Amino acid sequence: MxxxxxxxxxxxxxxxxxxxxxxxxxxxxxxxxxxxxxxxxxxxxxxxxxxxxxxxxxxxxxxxGGSPPPPGSTGLYHLAILYPTRAALADALARLDAAGIPLTGASDHGVSEALYLDDPDRNGVELYWDRPESEWPRDADGSLRMVTRRLDLADLRAAGAAATRP
Known part of the structure; x- marks a missing residue:
């Protein structure tokens, strides 16, 4: 081994x-x-x-001047950018909203919350923050249990707005 x-x-x-x-x-x-x-x-x-x-x-x-790789080809699935807090991720969402950049997905993985999108060259981009390890979902034996649920974007936007208020 x-x-x-x-x-x-x-x-x-x-x-x-x-x-x-x-x-x-x-x-x-x-x-x-x-x-x-x-x-x-x-x-x-x-x-x-x-x-x-x-x-x-x-x-x-x-x-x-090239074009993105066609669907069904190998290559980068996405790059992931880790934000330090939920408020920082909410700020990233506000930036995307202001620029009119659409999301391709948004997930709550239990261990993290993630936004998915494409850059202008159709490279996949994940913007996420990790919950504290003490909050990660675990099975009865203590093993990590990642999940994929719909992320509540309205709640994330509200968290960002609350963090910017004096």
Whole structure:
């Protein structure tokens, strides 16, 4: 049996092929609120939350003007962006609403609440927050029990509005 990977291991960033760098930056920076850390002309850019060197790389090296992969092909299902609080996720939903970006789904997984959408290149994006581990649903034997239920978007929007009130 192989030993498990070191539990401190994290996924540091994702790098996406995009058709139009400015359009992708408009989504990731102007809508979601990431900060542009570095740009290489019209070919690549790196964006971050909180000043990290980059969480998301965007490039047109092999994809400038390209089209998304057709349904039924392999590739990235989605990238997931973890928000620190429910209020921060509600803020993300408000940003999407303001930009007119539709959701492709919204789920309560018991351990987390998640919003699903596509970026301008039809890369799947999940925006989510994790509930405290003490609230995660468990079976009688203590094993984790993830679920998929409809997320109450009205309640999430209300939580965001309540968090912004003085």
């Amino acid at each position: 192989t030993e498990p990977i070191d539990p401190r291991t994290r996924i540091g960033h994702v790098h996406l092929r995009v058709a139009d760098l400015d359009r992708a930056l408009g989504f990731y920076c102007d809508v979601l609120g990431f900060t542009l850390m570095q740009r290489y002309g019209a070919q690549a850019a790196f964006v971050s939350a909180g000043g990290y060197h980059h969480h998301i790389g965007l490039n047109t090296w092999d994809s400038a």
